[in-house]
Amino acid sequence: GVLDGLVITGGRADYAAGVWVKGGTVMCCRVEGNISTNSVSAANGGGAMLLAGACLVSNCTIIRNELQLTGAASQLGGSAVHFANTNAVVTDCVIRENVNRLNYLWANSTVFFYRGGTLKRSTIAWNTNYNATVCVVETYASTDNALISACNISSNDFPDVAAGNTASAVKLYGAGVLATNCTIDGNVNSRGVVMYNGARLLSSRIRNHQDVGHIGGGVRMSGENTLVADCIIENNSIAANAYAAAHGAGVCQ
DSSP: OEEESOEEESOEESSOSSEEESSEEEESOEEESOEEOOOOOSSSOOSSEEEOSSEEEESOEEESOEEOOOSOSOOOEEEEEEEESOOOEEESOEEESOEEOOOOGGGEEEEEEESOOEEESOEEESOEESSOSEEEEEOOSTTOEEEEESOEEEOOBOTTOOTTOOOEEEEEESTEEEEESOEEEOOBTSEEEEEETTOEEESOEEEOOEESSSBOSSEEEESSSOEEESOEEESOEEOTTSOSSOBOSSEEO
8 A cells, every 4th residue: 555645643552653564655754753662572663663564665754753661671673763574665764853762772773674674865863862872773683684875874862871881873783784875974972883794884974973982983893794895984083081992983893
């Protein structure tokens, strides 16, 4: 089916409080002010929108949605878009001012990838993550495939990251994961990109970050066969109150 030109707002549910999409197309919609309260599964989680099948989301605004913490030991997901076992495509969207209040450090984000998905030509900005170490993109396992292409990922905030700990605007995990032609700029209290185990970062610009941890203010590479190529990495730093022996303000390999 097709959703075209809708305003979807005021929803409240355990997860996917705005839209749960298993197939079809969502276009020119505004998904705003929806609240999810019990996102505990990578396959069934997320705040505004859960994509669970082959679908297309285009030219949508996803704004001011929230994932709330309700007491579970570990809750996880993406406050705006949650890809779950899918080859879904999100393109030409604006994703902004969403809030994630969950507590599972490596699996909270604004856009969450679980075993597939494509995000392209979209702006992800002014989102807030509490209790999180990755803001925009997390891929869940080393065998996943995910593509982030021609996106602007900027001015996202991690307001409660303590000195000596590290948040990252983008996390790339696994040989099937590629970010290309992206601008990653001025995310607050975080490094730009952390990448693992064969992930690739190509033709992108990573700039204006101040990491409050101690390594890799622009890009942190870990594991074997990660690749950064044809990128501009500039004006990144490590905060003065970070751990001692801070190093690799631009890139740490």
